[in-house]
Structures are given as structure tokens and as C-alpha cells.
Amino acid sequence: MTEVNVTLTGTGTPVPVPGRAGPGVFVQTPDTGIQIDTGRSTVLRLAEAGLRADEIDAVLLTHHHSDHTTDLGDVLVSAWLMDAEHSVAVVTPDGLTADFARLALEPLQGDLLFRRSHRGVRRIAEPELLTFQPSSDPQEVWRRGSTRVDAVAVRHEPVLAAAGYRIATPVGNVVVSGDTRACDEVERLAAEARVLVHEVVDPQRVPDHRQHTIDYHARPDEVAALAERAGVDVLALTHLWPSPEHDGHVEDLLAAVRGGGFTGDLIVGSDLTAIRFDSHHTSITVPDRPAVGVQGRHSPATPSRAAAAPSSPVVFTTPETP
Template sequence: MTDTTVTLTGTGTPLPVPGRAGPGTLVRRGDWAAQVDAGRGTVLRLAELGLGCPDIGLLALTHHHSDHLVGVADLVLTRWVQGGFDPLPVLAPEGPTARFARRLLDGWADDIEIRRRHTGRPAPQGPDVLAFDPPAAPAVVWRSADAEVSAVSVRHEPVEPAVAYRFDTPSGAVVVSGDTRVCAEVEALARGADVLVHEACRGAAVRERGKRFIADYHADTVELGAMAERAGVGTLVLTHLEPAPRTDEDAAAFASEVRRGGYTGRLLVGEDRLTVPAGEPAVQHG
């Protein structure tokens, strides 16, 4: 039995859809937990999973699109309210994403001051921003006793920089794509991974709805299937689903297109709170 798991804390996009929080992925090994991105509703999803914000030992941000970041201040401030007074380590590519993290608490100064004076608790420390230059090829950007984290630049132009992350633990390897087109960079990062959590866009369906600009910088499902097969990924988990599936038939269409691309491994169309133990059967929380 593995002790490395992946949980989708949010599978949505900028448009609100009932039951789908904003983009986010939780990677856990034993008592250690890392959150990748924090879209709307992330703190509530963590609470539903039995986690407090102080339980998060690392936050890794992929890029500066608002749907991936609007829950970050909630995570940091709630961490403080729940008694987490140490700064939260935040991995971020240097540029707009790192600048956002450094300025995170600026707009909350008055709220923080009145809470500090009223409760007597120390003021929160801002995030410990661990900025790195986005690498063109997979490179290690952070290490701990629980995980080695690598990153690579991805193809989400005109949003630059944007990165994907790989978590290598003693009991499994997990890759989270962030937002990107299907690209060789993620393929290299994901080679041999136990679990690849990748955004998915039904390109033809999106273009039919007149949203070509969305399809142009997100991952086409058919191309994704081919890439995941080449990379030898054990389990492919689809998230950031566009257009958002509202029926079982919609979800089946995502899976069908990935299979049409050639992927033969275990395939899961993501729902919020879906948990995937690396190398073990998936579990859907009730």
C-alpha cells in the first residue's frame, strides 16, 4: 500500500460550475501535504478532506491566471486564523506569479491589524516565496525529506511564464501540468510517472462554441492521449475540464477522445475530491 496520494481539490475553470471548485491539486505523503494552485473554494475542499490550512507544508503555483490564485489569500489567512504562524513556503516561477505571492497580504493589512490587536495573536508572516527561473528542461527546484519537486516551463502562451511540477517521493511520482497545450516539455517531465494530473480541453467542442482562443492554449484531449501513452504514464487524471461536463455523457466524451489519441493506461475524468493513491485504485470521497 502506497502512502503517496493525489486529490483534486478543484477541477473547474474561470466560469463557476456547481460542484467544481477552482483549479487545485493536493499531493500527500503521510502527514506531509503540498497544494498545487489554489482556486476558488480550495480551503473548503481541504476542510472537507479533514485538513486544516496549517497542514499544508508547501504551495506550488503554476502561473498567474486568476482562477488558479484567487484562493491563495484565503489559504494563507485561514492558516493564520487556525494557528499557523510560520510562513508558508510558496514555490513560484519568477515573474508575475512570484510578484503576486510577494504582494499577497498587502490588500489585507487593515483586516490583519484589527484581528491582531483584538486577539493578541502575532501578525502573520507573508509567504516564504521560493522563486525560481522557469527551466526549459525538467529541473529540481525544491527538496525535502518527503519529496523532490521538479519543474519545467510549459506552453500556455501568451501567459508567460507557466510551469508544470513533478513530485518524486519514495512511494511514487506525481506530475501536475498546470495550464498548457500538449507539449514536449510536459511529456519529458511526466515520463514514467505513476500519476499525471493534466488539464483537458475538448478542442473541437470548444471551437464549435466559438471559443477558439480557449482551445488554442489548452490541452486537446486527443493529443493528450497520444502524449500520455508516449510518456508511459500509469494513471492519467483529467482536470480543469473545458467545456465543463454536466452529465455522464459529457464526461464519457472526454475519456473517449483521450482513448482515441491512443492512451491505454488507467484514465480518470476528474471530479472534486477524487483521490488517487499512486499505484492503487482510485477512491471517490462521498
């Protein structure tokens, strides 16, 4: 059976907070493994999710902000240390992000040389850099078997070359917004998507000295309206800025998105949240971590954390869709 697994490898932002790695999403299809963005601690989160860095065939970078790119070298070297023999495709907007990707292994060359001679292993396979000019119209940027990746320009000005991605599979599509204010480009890309992973800013909680950040991120009500118009099945909020500090902040985000009109399954993401779907079913697995919120379209409220055993995940399975 064709099944797609979407794992949030990081839901944080540039400002470090406990429990949230840098932004990232791992999408596993029957054909391939794709990592979108490589924020801090990506490989650690993959390991915690039972995934392996050497399962990554392609890395998709959204834009050149350090929180999204900083662990690219770690991802590539870790795959090699886990005996990956293949060349990882690094798909990136042209310009600064591509320049960064091109140099990602440079600071590690001395270490790579030492390890090769020490262990007697072969050279790391050079990543295959695939660059594109983001445009408002989706363009295919990578493909493996029946899995196709399309990219679109998103609106993260003053960052000019910023992209969102759609991973299209025979059982449905996954869209990752990257960093952007709510925009038509993502809405069109997300049409009828099974899963939309979208960034969000809570303007009420942004500190005075960081008010400038509100303009290039997406408000909860705007994301809600966008996702509803697009007909999205599951909306997972990530890149939570500012990071929720307690359940009340999560409840506020859930309420703001519902108030904005989104009626599908809704997740305020935490690291390692997993969404699994095939052609008929969707299931959402939430790790037992603080400040997490999921609200199924048929459930009236966020489940009580106390209701779950301390070390067991909370699993929601949506009713079978027609």
C-alpha cells in the same frame, strides 16, 4: 509504509460552474503537504476532503491566470487562523505570478492587524517566496525530506512564464501540468509517473466566441498519446473546459482519451477525487458528485452512478502491480 495521497481540490476553469472549484491539487507525502494552485474555494475543498490548510508546507503556483491564483491569500490566512506557526513556501515562476504572490496578503493587512489585537495572537508568518525562471529542462525548486519538487516550463502562450511540476517521492512521482497545450516538456517530466494530472479542452464543445482558447490548452487525444508515451500509470483530467454538463460529455472525454491510445487508469476529474498510492498499490476514490467518470484499465465502462449509494464514495482499487 510510505503512501502518497493526491486530491483534486478543484477541476474547474475561470468560468464558474456548480460543483467545480478553481483548479488545484493537494499532494500529501509522508514528509509534507503541497498545494498546487489555489483556485477559488480551495480551502473549502480541503476541508471537505478532511484536509487542513495548516497542513500545507508549500504552495506551487503554475501561472498568473486568476483561476489558478485567486485564493492564495485565503489559503495563507486560513492556515494562520488554524494556528499554523510555520512559514508557508510559495514557489512561483518569476514575473507576474511572483508579483501577485508577493502582494497576496496586502489587501488583508487591516484584517490581520485587527485579528491580532482582538485575539492577542502572534503575527502571521510571512510566506517564503521562492521564484524561478521556468525552463524546458526540469529544475529543482523545493525539497522537504525525501520529497522533491521539480518545475518545467510549459506551453501556455501568450502566457510566457507558466510551469508544470513534478513531486518526486520514493514510491513514485506525481506530475501536474498546469495550463498548457500538449508539450514535450510535460511528457518528459511525466516519464513513468504514477499519477499525471493534466488539463484538457474538448474542442468540439468550445463556444464560437471562445475558439481562441483551444490553442493554448490540450486536446484529449493529445493528452492520451503523451501520457501513453510517458508510461503514466494513472491519468487524471482536470481543468475541464468546457465543463461536462452531463454523463454523456464525460463519456465522450473518456472515449476520446481511449481513442488517443492511453491504456492506463483514466479519470475525468471531479472535485475531491483522491488517488492514493504506495510502492505496490493504487486506489482511486471518487466522491458522489455529478458528471464524474473513472475507467480503470481493467473495467470496460464507466461505473453506473446509480450503482453507488447516494452518499457513499465509489472506490476503485487497481490490482497489485509487480
